[in-house]
Amino acid sequence: MDDIGRLDLNLLLLLDALQEDMNLSASARRLRISQPTASANLQKLREFFGDQLFVRTGRGMKPTPFAETIADPVRQSLDILRRDVVRKTRFEPNTSDRVIRITTSDVGVMIFIPPLLDALREAAPSMNVQVVPVPHDLLEKALEQNEVDVAIGYFPDLTGPNIMTQALFDHSFACLVSAHHPVINEGLSLEQFLAADHIVINEQGRSQELFERRLHELGLSRRVRLHLPHFMSVPQLVASSEMIATVPMSLGVWYQNAGIKVFPTPIESPLIQLRQFWHRRLSDDPMVTWLHRLLGSLLIGKDPALAFSEGYSSPADRTG
Known part of the structure; x- marks a missing residue:
């Protein structure tokens, strides 16, 4: 029983099927093999383990005590193969729970x-x-x-x-302004942009760097009143103040009805190329x-x- 190389997967599949069917013919049909092949494989199992494994009775077959002790480990091993090995070679999204x-x-x-x-x-x-x-x-x-x-x-x-990596799409920036702003109503001029207080988001993403770089290239600077670590609180802060936030266009569209007006940036906006990445x-x-x-x-x-x-x-x- 030490030569594991003699124990191939087909033999283990038969051993597991017999534990459930207790009938050699039924297990052969389940595995889509002939009865002689099933009989030959059962003999190989008996020789490998040095045990009869299953003995005939008046109502089919009965496992030996040794066969009962190895039943669970064999089934668990086959389950691991099915779940973690075979699944990786075949993917069916309609039944997958990954x-x-x-x-x-x-x-x-x-x-x-x-x-x-x-x-x-x-x-x-x-x-x-x-x-x-x-x-x-x-x-x-x-x-x-x-x-x-x-x-x-x-x-x-x-x-x-x-x-x-794969490119998905490019998009630009927009400026968020309170719908009740006393000065900025129908549009946002460069003069209004530079005169206003600003919210700047210093989140982990790198997209904000693009807009800051464009301002620097044009020799422009803005008065930053508030730095935030993320975007989530920006709409509420903009809606309740006179500050401007320059954000990715998608975020502007998302919140355009939340007491906020969305304007194009008063300078030519740099494009953000968004991509998907994998190893x-x-x-x-x-x-x-x-x-x-x-x-x-x-x-x-x-x-x-x-x-x-x-x-x-x-x-x-x-x-x-």
Whole structure:
């Protein structure tokens, strides 16, 4: 019983089937093998283990005490193979319960996740999404160590040789102003922009750097009154003050009815190229391949700033 090389998978499948069927013919049919092949494989099992394993009775077969002791370990081993090995070679989204692990910014959560969840509801109803927070300097390592399946957003430093990437769409910036602002009503001039107090978001994303760089290139500066670590509180602060916040266009569209007016930036806005990223090692994972194709079909060339005209609603539009 020491020569494990003599014990192939087909023998274990027969052993497991016999534990359930207690009938050699029934197990042969289940495994789609002939009765002589099943008999020959049972003999190989008996020789390998040095035990009869199953003995004939008037009502079929009965396992020996030794066969009963190995039944659970054999079944558990086969279950592991089916779950963790075979599953990786075949992916069926309509029956899968795998978790999709995504890292993105807080704006990305609002923009990318709703259409993804809508698509999963139809194509993969048992799958769910986990948004994993990962610092930008650790993102490549997180992808390499399989802590996340995909990163979506603006990650200009994610350029390692084993990082795969696909462009999704470009979009620009917009300025948020209170709908009740005493001066800024029908439009936003450069003079008004420079004279106002500003909210600047210093979140982990790099997109804000693009706008700051454009201002510097033009020799312009603005008066920053408030620095924030994330975007989530921006709409409330803008709506209740006279400050301006310059944000990705998608965020502006999302909150355009929440007591806020959205204006184009008074300078030519830099474009943000948003992409999806994954590690080369996951290219052979059917689920990850399916996910990339799904995200591509949802997002390539489709600026989510236009999504609301296609059926999505902002928080301000939702009632009850």
